[in-house]
Amino acid sequence: MEVILLFVMVLGLLLIGVPIAVSLGLSSMIFLLAFSDTSLASVAQSLYQAMAGHYTLLAIPFFILASSFMSTGGVATRIVRFSIACVGHMHGGLAIAGVFACMIFAALSGSSPATVVAIGTIVIAAMKKVGYSKDFAAGVICNAGTLGILIPPSIVMVVYASATDVSVGRMFLAGVIPGLLAGTMLMLAIYIIARIKKLPKGEWAGWGEIWNSFKDAFWGLMLIVIIMVGIYGIPGITGAIFTPTEAAAVASVYAFFVASFIYRDMGPLRNSDERISLLRKPQAVVTAFFHKDTRATLFDAGKLTIMLMFIIANALILKHVLTDEQIPQQIANAMLSAGFGKIMFLVMVNVILLIGGQFMEPSGLIVIVAPLVFPIAIELGVDPIHLGIIMVVNMEIGMITPPVGLNLFVTSGVAGMPMMAVVRAAAPFLAILFVFLILITYVPIISTYLPTSLMGPEIITN
Amino acid sequence: MSLPDDSQGTALGRFFDSVEENLIAAILGVMTLITFANVVLRYVFNESLIWGLEVVLILFAWLVMLGISYGFKKTTHLGVDAVTNLLPSRGQRVAALLSAAACFAYAALLMKGAWDYWAPFAALQPTEGRWFPLGFTENTRDRAFYMTDQVPMLGILRWLEDAINYGDSYDKLPRVVPYFIIPFGSALILLRVVQASIRIIKGEQASLIVSHEAEEDVERVAAQNAQEE
């Protein structure tokens, strides 16, 4: 009963405009002080240990940083050019290219809003110019941007892995096929709409443009290769080189290097529109590290990290309180004794997450919900990786549904349209994501095929 | 000593902003470089900085604990404004005041928890009382002996051995040092929350939250769009 009070308190605070992190943390503290004998000191300990004690979560600042260097460093622009060269000539080509670009950027970045900002900024304006309606453009990008957390790397997957102790590497692999599938479904839908509505198609610019744009985007695209080879190795040639967390740090250093010394879109080798050769300014090798662009990118990434980790850390405090009161066991027992089967359970998880996703930031929601449902899932024989992907897809939907939808907010800002207009614009594509969610829920092999065939079946050691 | 608020434009305010911003950037940069160095050392040279991982995790905690207060100062913390936006302006003001009160309660409780947690590591006494500090306890066993796992002791901190550890030498960095960020960060949070609340009471600020994480980026884009049209 007291638990219901706890959740009501969280919700109440959220709705009067208290920061999400504070709503979670304050409710936990009040609950702890009133109903248990655990000390306030343990709250301070949990807050600090949310960072210092969670090696897996360390991937978050690094992936955010890599993504920041990629956006500031001009990689997004080059990816868009490459995408347009590939598919721009089809019916609805620019829209399809937008989805394609989102998929590529998603493979570099761990976050959905970041994907919308990076790609949407360029593509929505371009689409408007060639005659698409603003609504259509916004709807497409708003949805395609959610792939940021499904296609690896993914901050939400990192959080799930950390909350349940499954392998981040496996989660990343598991996202590949669903990510490609969701992207393909979106592109197909656009193509059909384009044929019906006679949407504009672009010019076929020839293989030369594909090659040139590919060459131009090459250094950015290499990052995908570096991350994948680094984490999984190449059979027969090299073992893996780093853990997923380290991969994120390496990606940041690489992205910094590409942005400052190859593309020179930021840092000491950029002089407004001019690019200075390193040979003419060799001291840049040192000064790039301290250049104001580098500092600004680091600061932006740091700020975003802080924002997310403040929520995650307080969600961990709430999780600590729930564990302390043995709530997960009670819920698990209640659900198991209610005799739910696997499917009924998964449907319930979907419903809980879809509702939760309306009010909460995805990472915070996963920190709280994953430990509650994970033990039941294991008991019922649900694959933990499959469960993880279901959660991620739910989070995607949460991002494009009101009242709290991070992608909606971002798209409305990027496209300069009112929120409700974006909601309406996104709705038709939202239907596709729902179909996709059902598919993912009922066909586990879509998620588990790749990790199982490359890394063997998931082991549950707990 | 009185810390300045962030009243835009005062030289001191700008100075504090830039100190905090540079610290945030520097900590993240150092975290990245240490992690990267460890990958190179392991893969290329078969070596490792055995303290690397622990130091990076400590810096991660420092980054966030320092940054939370900055977030209150600059109003960058995420919240839900869907409901408050529906309220008339009077209602919005009431909600903002209640929200400030909640943040204050959070910061104050956190401050007490932070002190109680840290004090024994510094051979100081935690506070009495469950909800509110009611003076200091006596005879709490100190934890000044408690060291980190692998972080080397720094020469310039040797004075700590006499100050809090009965002259016993530390062969690793004592936990009191990395943990210092807990009370320090909490105190800064409390300060910034109080300042933000005052701004809300005075009507200089409407709320304590932003509704999404990329608000600033979006504003930048919106400004560009406006120029182009």
Place this chain on the structure above:
Amino acid sequence: DDGEMVIKFSHVTNTDKHPKGIAASLFMERVNAEMDGKVCVEVYPNSTLYNDDQVLEAMLQGDVQMAAPSLSKFETFTKIYRIFDLPFMFKNMDAVEEFQQSEVGQDMKEAMVRRGLLGLGFWHNGLKQFSANKPLVAPTDAAGLKFRVQPSDVLVAQMEALDASPQPMSFSEVYGALQTGVVDGQENTWSNIYGQKFFEVQDGITETNHGLLDYMVVTSVDWWEGLDADIREQLSTIMSEVTTERNAAIAEVDMENRQAVLDAGGVIRELDAEQRQAWVDVMKPVWAQFEGDVGADNIAAAQEINAKH
């Protein structure tokens, strides 16, 4: 239930397969049955409440009452337990048991009292084996390889003696890191090697029995001394009976896990006396580095017991 005193016991393994988890569950069952109405033990497994690092701080703070971290986690409290980490210090688990039951061993339970912790009993896991992604037969085979070790000075020194590179890494990442080749090898007991399925992703396991992985059940001195004498007495008795029962079963558990590794297709390499001696020769010099910490007399006592087994 209402009116019962709650004892929170936090640990980091499962409740029904790992030796520590089984022992904690047994302790909980017995206390809850025999002291019903007075005391209730709640077990928090799988690091759900605290991990091994945080749990001792929480205990000193009074937020948790019992835990059973591995002995190397107490390094900062007293260096005397480093004796249990030193390679080839104990011939077999019987020698470990006899040493811990001796006066020297029993005194060690009180080595941390001035820091606020009291040992209630040693719980066994077993002797450690090496595994790697290539065959390890001679100690030179380990040279140049990257081994995941617990972050302890002794274990780092031990790997350096082998010319191997010690790598810190959180336990949950080890399987993935071994599988993908981020690190080459690790050291652990049979129950962990089987439980974490390390054998699946290693060339084989070499039966070196070179080190010990044991736990100490600890409680807070202040909390313990605040208990009624009869409750303390009864808890002590149950703890010591559970300890005796589970420790006696450890050889069997170890062999079961070893067999399970074989049954699942894992490769185990046994060493003959000469081969084993080569490992001893390389690793034993580590003792000298830590003799000051653990006490020459304690080492002598351990060796005296070894001679009997």
